[in-house]
Amino acid sequence: MPGRTFEGRTVVVTGGGTGLGRATALAFAAQGATTVIVSGRRKERLDQVAAEHPAVVPVVADVTSEAGAQALADEVRGRGGVLDVLVHNAGVFRFTPLAGLGPDTVREVLDTNLLGPLLVTGHLLPYLAPQRGSIVLVSSRAGHNPGPGSSAYAASKAGVHSLTRSWAAELATHGIRVNAVAPGFVRTEAYEANGMTPRQVAALFDAVTAGIPLGRVADVDDITPWITRLADPAASLVTGQVITVDGGMDTGAEQTGQDR
Numbered sequence: 292m293p294g295r296t297f298e299g300r301t302v303v304v305t306g307g308g309t310g311l312g313r314a315t316a317l318a319f320a321a322q323g324a325t326t327v328i329v330s331g332r333r334k335e336r337l338d339q340v341a342a343e344h345p346a347v348v349p350v351v352a353d354v355t356s357e358a359g360a361q362a363l364a365d366e367v368r369g370r371g372g373v374l375d376v377l378v379h380n381a382g383v384f385r386f387t388p389l390a391g392l393g394p395d396t397v398r399e400v401l402d403t404n405l406l407g408p409l410l411v412t413g414h415l416l417p418y419l420a421p422q423r424g425s426i427v428l429v430s431s432r433a434g435h436n437p438g439p440g441s442s443a444y445a446a447s448k449a450g451v452h453s454l455t456r457s458w459a460a461e462l463a464t465h466g467i468r469v470n471a472v473a474p475g476f477v478r479t480e481a482y483e484a485n486g487m488t489p490r491q492v493a494a495l496f497d498a499v500t501a502g503i504p505l506g507r508v509a510d511v512d513d514i515t516p517w518i519t520r521l522a523d524p525a526a527s528l529v530t531g532q533v534i535t536v537d538g539g540m541d542t543g544a545e546q547t548g549q550d551r
């Protein structure tokens with residue numbers, strides 16, 4: 292039985308209809324959050340999550356638009372106007388080698404992954420509870436360790452790392468903490484969303500596992516505890532941090548041939 296750490300709290304999780312966002316929303320709900328607002332563009336996916344727990348409230352909102360950010364702010368205001376935790380999870384990955392990288396892809400990735408958190412935070416900041424509010428950004432290991440074929444994505448997540456530190460410095464005077472979680476590879480439908488077949492996803496995960504010192508790709512349940520932990524009041528002196536959860540890829544063990 293999980294603890295009731297977030298009893299009485301209000302949480303927003305962008306991109307909460309699928310994958311890591313869905314699991315994060317349900318983790319906050321399981322730990323007692325009174326209201327967990329999940330947003331995304333596909334209403335049916337949000338409704339499915341809402342059907343899983345009575346605390347979950349679906350809001351159709353595109354994070355790349357002012358109207359989407361405003362819809363989230365309206366929902367928070369309508370529910371008492373106090374927000375305790377804001378999780379920026381909505382994101383898109385596009386595998387595009389540099390030779391084929393056009394402005395539409397660059398704009399889509401930067402708009403979603405970087406402009407999105409900026410717009411949403413701007414609209415929700417007036418409601419973030421002073422002295423206890425917390426922002427958690429879902430970044431990626433690619434933000435500090437980019438690989439080939441993902442330069443727009445890696446640049447967007449490097450920007451997320453930077454937002455994390457600058458917002459932490461700026462909001463500390465209000466007692467609001469800002470941190471990020473940077474996963475390596477996580478089993479979600481993001482890969483199928485990029486046009487990969489289940490067989491191709493399985494082959495990719497088999498291939499990357501060889502470079503993961505702890506020997507496996509993450510499941511969403513490997514990541515969500517770090518998101519809730521960073522938002523937990525017990526972490527009240529932790530801010531401006533990017534926590535990498537990648538099975539040890541950043542140790543460089545695979546480059547040195549070190550045994551697992």
Ligand SMILES: NC(=O)c1ccc[n+]([C@@H]2O[C@H](COP(=O)([O-])OP(=O)(O)OC[C@H]3O[C@@H](n4cnc5c(N)ncnc54)[C@H](OP(=O)(O)O)[C@@H]3O)[C@@H](O)[C@H]2O)c1
Binds near residue numbers: 307308312430478479
């Ligand atoms: N899976 C991995 O290996 C991995 C690794 C590192 C980091 N991450 C990060 O983890 C986060 C979640 O990804 P995931 O793996 O769980 O993939 P996912 O299932 O595809 O989730 C992405 C979510 O973002 C939402 N979204 C996308 N564009 C949006 C927009 N313009 N406005 C509002 N919502 C939008 C999507 O919903 P709609 O399409 O309905 O809008 C979807 O629910 C992302 O930030 C991703 O970069 C994932």
